[in-house]
Amino acid sequence: MENQRTVRRTVGDGLRIAVRALVYAVLGGAALLALATVASVLGPVLALDLYTPPVAAWWTVFTAVTVQGVPFLLLGTVVSAAIGAFVPERVFRRLLPRNQALAVPVAGAAGVVLPGCECASVPVAGSLMRRGVAPAAALAFLLSAPAINPVVLVATSVAFPGQPEMVLGRLLASLATAVVMGWLWARFGREKWLRLPERRTGPTGSGLGAFGTFGAGLQHDFLHAGGFLVLGAAAAATFAVVVPRSVLDLFTGSAWLSVLLLALLAVVLCVCSEADAFVAASLSGFSPTARLAFMVVGPMVDLKLIALQTGTFGRAFAVRFSSVTWVVAVLSSVLVGWWLL
Amino acid sequence: MRRYGPSLLLLFVGAAILRISLFGELYLRYVKEGLRPYLIVSGVALVLLGLVMAVVRRTAHGEGGHGPGDEADDEHGHSHARSPRVAWLLTLPAVALLLFPPPALGSYSAEREAARQAARGVGGFPALPAGDPVELTVAEFGSRAVYDSGRSLEGRTVRLTGFVTHGDDGTWYVTRLSVTCCAADATAGKAEVRGAPDGAPHGAPPVDTWITVTGTWHPKGTLGTDSAWPPVLDAARVERVREPADPYEQR
Numbered sequence: 172m173e174n175q176r177t178v179r180r181t182v183g184d185g186l187r188i189a190v191r192a193l194v195y196a197v198l199g200g201a202a203l204l205a206l207a208t209v210a211s212v213l214g215p216v217l218a219l220d221l222y223t224p225p226v227a228a229w230w231t232v233f234t235a236v237t238v239q240g241v242p243f244l245l246l247g248t249v250v251s252a253a254i255g256a257f258v259p260e261r262v263f264r265r266l267l268p269r270n271q272a273l274a275v276p277v278a279g280a281a282g283v284v285l286p287g288c289e290c291a292s293v294p295v296a297g298s299l300m301r302r303g304v305a306p307a308a309a310l311a312f313l314l315s316a317p318a319i320n321p322v323v324l325v326a327t328s329v330a331f332p333g334q335p336e337m338v339l340g341r342l343l344a345s346l347a348t349a350v351v352m353g354w355l356w357a358r359f360g361r362e363k364w365l366r367l368p369e370r371r372t373g374p375t376g377s378g379l380g381a382f383g384t385f386g387a388g389l390q391h392d393f394l395h396a397g398g399f400l401v402l403g404a405a406a407a408a409t410f411a412v413v414v415p416r417s418v419l420d421l422f423t424g425s426a427w428l429s430v431l432l433l434a435l436l437a438v439v440l441c442v443c444s445e446a447d448a449f450v451a452a453s454l455s456g457f458s459p460t461a462r463l464a465f466m467v468v469g470p471m472v473d474l475k476l477i478a479l480q481t482g483t484f485g486r487a488f489a490v491r492f493s494s495v496t497w498v499v500a501v502l503s504s505v506l507v508g509w510w511l512l
Numbered sequence: 513m514r515r516y517g518p519s520l521l522l523l524f525v526g527a528a529i530l531r532i533s534l535f536g537e538l539y540l541r542y543v544k545e546g547l548r549p550y551l552i553v554s555g556v557a558l559v560l561l562g563l564v565m566a567v568v569r570r571t572a573h574g575e576g577g578h579g580p581g582d583e584a585d586d587e588h589g590h591s592h593a594r595s596p597r598v599a600w601l602l603t604l605p606a607v608a609l610l611l612f613p614p615p616a617l618g619s620y621s622a623e624r625e626a627a628r629q630a631a632r633g634v635g636g637f638p639a640l641p642a643g644d645p646v647e648l649t650v651a652e653f654g655s656r657a658v659y660d661s662g663r664s665l666e667g668r669t670v671r672l673t674g675f676v677t678h679g680d681d682g683t684w685y686v687t688r689l690s691v692t693c694c695a696a697d698a699t700a701g702k703a704e705v706r707g708a709p710d711g712a713p714h715g716a717p718p719v720d721t722w723i724t725v726t727g728t729w730h731p732k733g734t735l736g737t738d739s740a741w742p743p744v745l746d747a748a749r750v751e752r753v754r755e756p757a758d759p760y761e762q763r
Contacts, residue, residue, distance in 0.1 A: 224620035232616040235542035237697035241529060242550035245557060311549040383572070386565050390518050391596070393558075397525070398598030402604060407696060446693030450762055482598065 205297045219417065229408045236404035236475065237444060244400055245293030248392040251298035256385035260303040272306050275353030278308035279346055282315030287468050289444055290319035290400060293479040294392050302366055311353030314496065317444040317470040318345035327466065330448035336462065336511050341448075344467045344507040350498045355495065366485030394508045399482035403475030407441035410474070414439070431460040437469035460508030467504040472497045477482035519566040520551045521599055526558030528606040532613065540758040541616040543694045547598040616759035619677045619720045622687045627644070635734035645669040645726050647762045650688040651701040655741030657729055659736055672703060672745065673753065675720045679704070684737035685724050685742065690722040692762040698760065704744045706730060724751045 267274045285292060296313035300306050317323065319342050331337040433454065442450050447469040451462040472493045482490040514566045532538040533551035543551070640646050648670050649654075656665050674688035687702040697742060705716075705725055717723060727747040731738030 227615055228617055229606060231541065232696050234605050234608055234614050238529065238539065238542045238551070238609075238695035239547065239696075241525070242547065242554040245554045253532065347569050360532075382569050386561065386568060390522065390561060390565050393517055393561075394521055394599035395596045396598060400602045402598070404605070411696060439645070440696065442691045442697045446697045448737050449692040450697050450699070473741040 203346040217283070218426065221301040225412050228396055229412045232411045233404050233408035236407050237401055239318050240400045240404070240475070241397070243290040243443075244294070244344060244396055245393060249293045250284075250285070250291070250359070251294040251392055252385050252388035254298045254302055255297070255388045256381050258302065263299070263302055263304050267308055269356045271307050274305055274308040274352065275311045276350050276460055279311040279315040279349040282312050282317075282319050282349065283321065285316040285320060289473075290479065291474055292316040292488050293476065294396055297367070297392075297483045300365075306362075306365060307353045307357035308491070311349045314471050315346055316350055318349070318467065322468070323444050323448075326445050330452040336460070339503075340463050340507050340511045341466050343464060343511070344500075344504045345470070347503045347507070348467060348471065348496065351499050351503065352492075352496055354415060355499070356492075363484070364488045365493060366488065375493070382404035384419060396479055399478040400475060403441060403473075403478035406474040407439065410439040426458055426460070428504060429457050430464050430501065433457060433461040433499065434468045434504075437465045438473050438497065440469075441473040441475040458508075459512040460505060463505040463508045463512065464501055468497060468500045471500055473491065483508060515569055516566055518599070519562040519569070521602060521729055522558045522562030522565070524606045525602050526555045526582075527560060528609040529555035529558065531647060532609055535755045538609075538613050539758070541613070541695070544691055544760075545758065547693075606698070614756070615697055617689055617695055618675055619687065621698060622675075622677055622689055622702070623699060634659050634661050635662070637664050639667060640664050645671040647671050647673075648673050649688050649690075649701075650686060650703055651761055651763070653703055653729075653745070654701045654741075654743050657731075658705075658740045663731075666731070667728075668749070669726060670745070671726045671729055673722070673724045673756065674702075675755075676717045676719055676723060677702065678719055680718055682716070686723060689760050690763050692763050695760075701761070702742050704742050705747045706744055707747045707751070717750070722753050722755045724753050725749070 255426075266276060285295065292313050295310045295316070299309040299312065324338055324342060328335065328338045329342055433451075437447070440450070447466055451465045454462055455467070477489050477493050481491065484492075529551055533548050533555060538550060539551055583663055608662060640648075640656075646668055650672050651656070652671055653665070672686050672688075674686040677685045677687045679685060683704055685702040685704050687696040687700055689700050691698050703725075705727075707727070725745060725747050726749040727745045730744035730746045733741070733746055
């Protein structure tokens with residue numbers, strides 16, 4: 172009796188699955204066939220018409236920014252997932268001063284240790300906050316890490332041979348911006364702007380073990396940030412194709428306008444922080460201060476970073492933080508430029 | 513799909529990265545040469561991570577436990593195990609790289625770039641390497657022509673490789689883009705080609721043709737000023753060549 176019922180139920184289940192599979196196959200097959208027909212007829216025509224030089228350049232810049240960002244993003248997410256899975260909170264409590272006003276400059280200076288460009292620092296800052304580091308300190312680290320690490324400083328000195336004041340200026344202006352932003356956040360920042368992704372699975376008790384947690388965190392962070400990297404790359408490619416570089420020549424005359432213009436250019440170009448010194452060096456018509464502003468703003472605010480920050484911390488945060496950072500970065504490069512250059 | 517979506521995405525992105533870096537030299541169209549080992553490492557890591565996580569999820573599921581793959585959305589509206597929706601955007605560059613790798617930047621970008629000479633003061637340069645003709649990058653030729661107080665180009669036969677761009681009233685240039693990190697930071701260098709090289713038909717080759725030009729420097733203008741730019745090459749020979757594996761000059 173029992174057996175018969177089980178058999179009947181199994182047969183019923185099997186039938187239902189078979190029917191469902193058949194329906195899916197027919198529907199899916201028909202849709203696929205329609206798509207393939209339309210694509211094979213229209214595709215070549217459309218592709219030839221649309222594949223003009225600007226479109227080809229768009230695709231190249233778009234893939235280039237994405238490909239270039241992937242290794243650094245992976246490095247950042249590996250560090251961030253490792254912090255999440257293996258480093259207990261008390262380590263950071265012991266390392267950083269209790270006092271926020273002191274912790275900010277310490278975290279800012281600690282940016283020296285993460286060699287990489289800006290894609291890496293966003294996930295790391297996120298995981299630091301999750302591990303109980305004060306947001307103000309984590310944000311100072313986020314801003315300073317891509318700007319003052321040794322790789323970037325060496326690249327800057329190679330791009331500006333015989334001008335060590337440019338390297339010093341970059342270091343000072345970037346560090347100052349990072350620390351000021353940290354303090355501003357400690358004083359005026361609101362927790363509700365920051366939408367931190369909570370990790371429910373801690374280092375223990377997730378059923379996956381530490382390595383499973385590490386893998387799951389890595390997978391999620393990389394995919395999430397990667398999606399936003401693609402968004403940023405698309406924005407950068409669009410600007411590269413739509414705005415001609417010759418527009419710049421209109422503004423070289425005025426010292427003030429040229430600073431603002433290069434600071435805006437840094438936002439839309441999304442050049443990685445290891446390369447921006449060379450681009451700055453090639454902008455020969457501009458004053459040293461304007462070029463310094465380009466190098467200070469670039470690693471802290473650009474379209475790719477705004478997209479990544481939106482993904483990690485939420486839009487309310489990214490908009491406020493990026494716009495204030497831009498203003499502070501411009502001010503600090505003007506001050507340092509006036510003093511040093 | 514819900515459980516294996518993230519792993520599939522990782523495999524996909526990893527495969528695309530490996531295709532251009534490990535199984536070919538296409539990566540040179542997008543990034544500098546020095547990034548290759550990092551690309552290969554990250555490609556392998558992504559593929560491995562995708563496979564391992566698929567296995568981990570499978571075993572966690574099979575044991576009847578609730579792995580993170582089965583959690584519902586958390587309070588922030590996205591789950592940590594299912595791939596976030598924005599991640600599917602990664603398929604766009606991955607498909608492009610796997611099926612239709614975009615071409616290297618060419619004359620279109622070079623012309624929008626308003627070619628600039630690398631900024632530096634007039635001064636001495638190290639001696640040119642031996643060799644006749646001596647192979648130079650377009651950028652090096654340009655900076656020596658405009659800034660070298662020692663005039664090291666004088667009396668030397670040089671050979672430049674680049675693609676053709678056209679100027680106004682029949683002038684034409686051998687042009688090459690330089691890349692520091694990725695194609696987004698490309699800057700253009702160029703040299704005007706003059707003279708009717710023997711064997712070649714008169715007039716300029718079509719835009720974007722890759723050529724090797726052999727010739728001598730034709731001094732013009734005052735050193736270090738805009739009048740010396742762009743430099744001029746009196747061509748003795750112009751040969752069509754294949755696009756080099758590395759379409760850009762490395763700085």
